[in-house]
Amino acid sequence: MTFLALIWAVLKAGVVAMRNLTIPEDRGLALGFVAGTIGLLGHALGANTFIIVRIMEPFWFFAAIVVALPGLAQAETAVEPAPVARFSRRVA
Numbered sequence: 493m494t495f496l497a498l499i500w501a502v503l504k505a506g507v508v509a510m511r512n513l514t515i516p517e518d519r520g521l522a523l524g525f526v527a528g529t530i531g532l533l534g535h536a537l538g539a540n541t542f543i544i545v546r547i548m549e550p551f552w553f554f555a556a557i558v559v560a561l562p563g564l565a566q567a568e569t570a571v572e573p574a575p576v577a578r579f580s581r582r583v584a
Contacts, residue, residue, distance in 0.1 A: 495542075503529055505559045512562045525558045 503526060510522035532551065535541045542548060 499529070499533065502555055505555075509558050509562050513565055515565065518561050518565065521554075522558050522561065525554050528554075 506522050506526040506529065510519055510526065513519045513522060528551075532541050532547070
């Protein structure tokens with residue numbers, strides 16, 4: 493049950509990130525993560541996918557990125573850059 497709850501939380505976070513992000517590359521990463529998770533679940537029916545370290549280290553790395561992306565995008569839009577001072581020279 494714990495594994496199913498974990499997978500449900502990961503899929504839910506991926507779908508929420510995909511819906512909330514506006515940059516196409518970020519949305520593509522979230523969509524690819526959701527599709528990859530579903531693919532790994534399908535592969536896990538016949539193999540021990542979720543205990544293979546070479547598969548799960550990058551999986552959890554991308555899970556962390558997908559979970560953090562909406563917060564990073566929101567923080568990026570909240571910070572407004574300072575106005576740039578413009579100096580003009582009068583050439584006679």
